[in-house]
Amino acid sequence: xxxxxxxxxxxxxxxxSGLMLSSCQSDLAMMADAALRNTPGYPAARPDTGSxxxxxTPADPAPLPTAPSVPPAQNVAEKPACDADVQSRLKAAGTGxxxxxxxxxxxxxxxxTHPIVFEGSAASGSVLDCGGGTLDVSAGxxxxxxxxxxxxxxxxxxxxxxxxxxxxxxxxxxxxFARIYGLGENADGATMKASSxxxxxxxxxxxxxxxxxxxxxxxxxxxxxxxxxxxxxxxNSALVxxxxxxxxxxVAVYLDAESANNTISNNVFGITTEKRELIAVDGSANNRIxxxxxxxxxxxxxxxYRNCGEGGVIxxxxxxxxxxxxxxxxxxxxxxxxxxxxxxxxxxxxxxCFKDLAYPFGSSASNLDFAQNNVVRNNRLEGGSExxxxxxxxxxxxxxxxxxxxx
Numbered sequence: 067x068x069x070x071x072x073x074x075x076x077x078x079x080x081x082x083s084g085l086m087l088s089s090c091q092s093d094l095a096m097m098a099d100a101a102l103r104n105t106p107g108y109p110a111a112r113p114d115t116g117s118x119x120x121x122x123t124p125a126d127p128a129p130l131p132t133a134p135s136v137p138p139a140q141n142v143a144e145k146p147a148c149d150a151d152v153q154s155r156l157k158a159a160g161t162g163x164x165x166x167x168x169x170x171x172x173x174x175x176x177x178x179t180h181p182i183v184f185e186g187s188a189a190s191g192s193v194l195d196c197g198g199g200t201l202d203v204s205a206g207x208x209x210x211x212x213x214x215x216x217x218x219x220x221x222x223x224x225x226x227x228x229x230x231x232x233x234x235x236x237x238x239x240x241x242x243f244a245r246i247y248g249l250g251e252n253a254d255g256a257t258m259k260a261s262s263x264x265x266x267x268x269x270x271x272x273x274x275x276x277x278x279x280x281x282x283x284x285x286x287x288x289x290x291x292x293x294x295x296x297x298x299x300x301x302n303s304a305l306v307x308x309x310x311x312x313x314x315x316x317v318a319v320y321l322d323a324e325s326a327n328n329t330i331s332n333n334v335f336g337i338t339t340e341k342r343e344l345i346a347v348d349g350s351a352n353n354r355i356x357x358x359x360x361x362x363x364x365x366x367x368x369x370x371y372r373n374c375g376e377g378g379v380i381x382x383x384x385x386x387x388x389x390x391x392x393x394x395x396x397x398x399x400x401x402x403x404x405x406x407x408x409x410x411x412x413x414x415x416x417x418x419c420f421k422d423l424a425y426p427f428g429s430s431a432s433n434l435d436f437a438q439n440n441v442v443r444n445n446r447l448e449g450g451s452e453x454x455x456x457x458x459x460x461x462x463x464x465x466x467x468x469x470x471x472x473x
Contacts, residue, residue: 145169145191156180161203161211166192174198179205181213181242186220186228196238203242204289212289214242217279219249227274236282242289247297248275253323253348254377258298262380265427271299271324279303288312288337294319296328296350304329311336317343321350323373323381328353335360343369343404343411349381353388363395363450366404370437371412374429375422382428384436391441397449397471406447406454409437409462438462447471 148156148168156164156178164180167188172178176199184192194215206212215235220228227248235244245251249271250258261267275298285308286293293310296303296319303325310318310333318337319330331354335344343366345355360367370385395406405411414433422430438461447454447469457464 143191144193145189147171156182161206165189166194169193169195171195172197172199176200177202179203181211182215184215184217184230184233186230188228189217189230189233191232192230193234193236194238195234195236198237198239200239201242202239204287206242209243209291212242212291213245214240215244217246217276219247219274219276229274230276230279232278233276234280234282235284236280238283239285239287240293241287243291243293243295244281244284244286245295245297246276246279246300246303247295248299251297252295253298253373253379253381255379258323259377259379262382262422262428263425267380267428268299268324268382272301272326273299275299275301275325276303277301281305282307284308286310286312286337288314288318290315292316292318292320293337296321296325298322298324300325301327304331305333306331308333309336310334313338313340314342315340317346319345321345321347321353323349323379324383325350326352326383330355331357333358336362338362339365341365343367343408345369347371347385347388348373349383349385351383351386351388355388355390355393357392359394359396360406361396363397363406364399364403366408367393367395367406367454369405369408369411370440371410371435372429372437373412374414374416374419374433376416376418378421380422380425380428380430384438386437386439388440390445391443392445394446394448395450395454397447397454400450400471403450403454405456406445406450407442408456409440409442410435410458411437411456442467 145168148166148170152168153170156170157176161179163183165183165185169192174197178201181203182194201214203212203214217230217233222228249261261270290313292314294305306329314337317339318335321328330345335358344360345368347353347368347370349372355368368390370388372381372385374381390407397403413435419433424430438459441463442455443463444466450471451469452467455464455467
């Protein structure tokens with residue numbers, strides 16, 4: 067069958083221009099996506115053997131990760147208190163990293179200027195209770211130096227991943243950021259790219275990332291960055307009963323690719339963003355975002371999408387089965403107000419969406435977001451209208467949301 071010349075020109079234009087025509091981006095992305103999905107010549111999918119296997123084409127120079135053979139225990143007893151030496155180093159002046167594999171309780175008078183790292187299974191069960199004290203790394207010169215708390219997996223000499231579980235951080239004033247991650251700090255690194263070439267990428271990323279990390283009664287003051295970043299594959303983490311203040315050049319909370327079953331609940335977001343939404347749900351599934359108050363929602367509240375192709379990494383998991391309920395979104399102006407909740411906010415509308423071609427799964431097979439089977443109920447839009455909940459998929463459940471703006 068002879069191809070339609072107009073369709074070919076439109077698709078070519080999409081590929082060359084990187085979807086830069088904002089007035090028709092969504093339609094063009096869907097057309098290009100359909101064309102790419104029908105392109106013959108995908109390599110046959112290989113069965114998942116538990117460890118990512120290198121594709122025959124295109125070649126990828128990144129080293130392949132090794133899947134953990136035995137998942138760590140989920141129920142881990144609380145670690146005993148750190149010894150005097152560790153506590154002394156933590157409270158001393160300086161900015162060197164302090165690793166914790168034990169529990170610490172601070173007082174309200176304490177100010178810690180050291181970044182704190184919980185790494186690998188040796189940190190499982192550790193509790194940092196600041197007792198109202200402060201972790202202040204805001205004077206750091208870079209994003210890493212401004213990260214006050216890191217919970218991360220450790221890659222062993224054999225290539226497997228040693229995973230921390232059941233780490234708790236509570237009652238802290240954090241002038242800086244907190245980050246949880248496994249295969250990479252975000253979804254764009256070499257290890258993530260290599261793993262994403264395998265159909266079992268989501269399961270591997272989740273098996274290799276921290277689990278059951280809880281932040282409770284935290285007051286964040288963000289120094290121009292993302293206060294709480296949930297990295298690829300992280301599961302069952304929680305940010306609850308907390309206050310998120312300060313300024314962000316990006317978002318306030320980021321739930322990254324292949325993460326799942328996380329809870330963002332009973333928090334007050336007083337933070338302002340430069341131009342982005344407050345919570346990004348990027349290829350993350352089965353999360354609960356409930357009973358939060360967003361005081362400055364003008365740039366957007368909660369956006370669900372799948373960041374197709376960025377860094378050449380295939381995003382596998384779809385932003386599905388998330389519950390967004392009982393939240394309050396406050397708008398002080400209707401001028402250029404962005405949605406409180408936007409399901410399928412991108413749908414291929416990024417120039418890098420075509421950097422992960424040639425595989426028959428995930429965002430390589432389709433650039434669409436597939437934000438489906440989500441629940442958006444009983445949210446309150448103060449100063450806004452119900453049109454600020456944007457949905458274009460009938461599988462999403464939308465209902466019981468109220469507004470007081472009248473526009």
